[in-house]
Amino acid sequence: MRSVGPYPMTLDALPILQAATIDQVEGADPVAVRMRAMGLRSGREVMVVRRSRLGGPLQIRVGSTDLIIRPREARLIRIRLSR
Amino acid sequence: MSHCAAVSEPPRAGEAAGDIATHQRVAIVGMPNTGKSTFFNRLTGARARIGNWPGVTVDLLSARVLLGGDVVEVVDLPGAYDLHGYSDDERVVRHFLERNRVNLIVVIAGATQLDRQLALPLQLKDLGLPMVLLLNMQDEAQKLGIQIETAVLTRELGIPVVLMSAKYGLGYANATRALEQALRGTSPRQADSAALAADDSLEARLEDLVYKGVHVPVQLSEGLTARLDRALLHPWLGLPLFLVAMWLVFQAVYTVGTPLQDGVAWVLEQIKVGLLEPVTAAAPAPLRSFLLDGLYDGVGTVASFLPILLLFFLLMGLVEDSGYLARAAFLMDAFMARLGLDGRSFVMQLMGFGCNVPALMGTRVMRSRGLRLLTMLTIPFSLCSARLQVFVFLTAAIFSPRTAPLALFSLYLLSFAVSFLTAFLYRRRLVNDEPLLLELPPYRAPTLRQMGLRAWQEVSHFLRKATAFIVLGVVLVWFLTHYPFDAIPAGPATLAGRLADWAQPVFAPLGFDSLLSVSLLFGFVAKEVVLGAMAVIYGAGEGSLSGIMAERLDPLQAYSFMLFVLLYTPCLSTVATLRQESRSWGFTALAVAWPLAVAWLASFAFYQGARALLGT
Secondary structure, eight states, rough: OOOOOOOEEOOOOOBBTOOEEEEEEEEOHEEEEHHTTOOOOOOOEEEEEESSSSTEEEEEEEEEEEEOHHHHHHTTEEEEOOO | OSSSSOOOOOOOOOTTTTGGSSSSSEEEOOTSSHHHHHHHHHHHOOOOEEEEEEEEEEEEEEEEETTEEEEEEEEEEEOOOOOSSHHHHHHHHHHHHHHHBEEEEEEEEEEGGGHTHHHHHHHTTTTTEEEEEEEEEEHHHHHHTTTEEEHHHHHTTOOEEEEEETTTTTHHHHHHHHHHHHTOOOOOBBOOOGGSOOTTHHHHHHHHHHHHHHEOOOOOOOOOHHHHHHHHTTTTTHHHHHHHHHHHHHHHHHHHHHHHHHHHHHHHHHHHHIIIHHTTTTHHHHHIIIIIIIHHHHHHHHHHHHHHHHHHHHHHHHHTTTHHHHHHHHHHHHHHHHHHHHHHHHHHHHHHTTHHHHHHHHHHOOHHHHHHHHHHHGGGGGGOHHHHHHHHHHHHHSOOTTTTTHHHHHHHHHHHHHHHHHHHHHTTTSOOOOOOOEEEEEEEEEOOOHHHHHHHHHHHHHHHHHHHHHHHHHHHHHHHHHHHHOOOOTTTTTTHHHHHHHHHHGGGGGGHHHEEEEEHHTTTTOTHHHHHHHHHHHOOHHHHHHHHHHOOHHHHHHHHHHHHHHHSSOOOHHHHHHHHOOOOOOHHHHHHHHHHHHHHHHHHHHHHHHHHHTTT
């Protein structure tokens, strides 16, 4: 999609199977705490494995864990594309 | 929903808090999907029971086992990602550790996901209690090429670390030995609850620990899970495949379970005719009638339904433990979100097809009260196995072998439809403000032993919970239908006959005869009593009951009756659970009244509509 490098981008826009690094997790505290507990922390590698139909959730992979997350929450995760 | 299907029992004196000094206590903690319950089952066998604990409003499984020559009480705490109490389950873990003394904490972590699971032992370490870390699913980690240096982890964490596979028993002896050693010389202690506060340095410590002790290959090998998911999570094929899978489960229960059920009924009838009738010949008539027509026929009718229940739990356990239910949440979330629910609500509704009670308890993982209550309002419409028993019996008795499965299938569809409609109508009053964030575990093939143990646990919990209800219900029905003793059983002169007359104006427009409506009144106690009640009311054993029903009911009346049984007020255990989980009488009243209104309207609309269409 867009250019490689420190371009501002959020997880919901990441193309499928493209590796990226988490920059920062925004959002209110309980959501951010839960995301961190499930492995979504800055500096970690992340990718989108698949999207479901009709604006449904994304399947993402952080380390060796697969998670289901809705686009609205994925938008809280700022990422950089990995080289 | 590994946390069992039981309604809470009142605490017994000295059970939980009172006898602290007399024995040792071990708490098992771990994130969800780590095989925590598998380990617990292996450690305790099938001896676990439900207990109440200070500071915790829910039931926890515990068992006493012999470890290193001492009797040790092992408590299985719910799965928790951390101790900050984001979900109800996590609050339970936290409150338990704050309020109960323990000798040892056993942390179970999945060996394939240590990059985040080691966060839990790091947090727990600050409690200042003796601890053992068991790295489960060693077999899966090996397959993925993940190397774990237990010696390094032991050194860094300062606690024993053991690799094992709870499922296959690999390294299990080492694990129990580590537990015995760690327990030696300990006394029950209170956790240092200051340690339960949020910890900012945790992430850095976690990264450091993982870097030193865990080596993950750069590219994880493309496993079976990825290949299966390509089909099962396919944008268009995923959902149809899931519905086919569920249909196969229900079909298997129907085709394998029904002959088994007939077999049990036949054996019970032989015992009655060959043994019990001659033995009780000398007893006074009312007593004999009570024992044979009341207790034996009623309870026997319900007992013949156990094979179906066991089969259902066996197959649902297979679907649940395989990791497929999380996929269902993924597939259904977009649709459920429009109803104000989320993918998990759909999974809970499906669990409700086994029994509504564990499904209601399963909603504890939801944090938003609105989402939780809305899901709890929809679950009682799930066609549970107790209702299934009534439907299997009635469809077999009244419809042809070709149309019976269709009638049953339509009831399943309706069960979903009414659940969805309910959520849609109440979504603005019970608002969901919780984001969906869910783990998708890799597919796992449960072992036969594991499935059998689980199914047995579910059935025995169900029996313990339901037996008293059922016996009481059956005895009550027998009394109402046989008192006064000189009247014709279930005739108009008996208490039941008078009750039926009183209820007739309400039920006549639905096509129910007066005797049938009496059995409904007792279905409120437990839906599995409906059949037992009918057997007693019509004065028949299981075998002759279907003949009588076929004579008395035409297909329209039967279907109207089934509609009502499907939708009306949930059984007493479900109501008790609704109250216990919602802690609100207002919500409980709504959850009782709404289904009753829907049931009456649906049966009325169907029966009168069909009669008008057919011109009869």
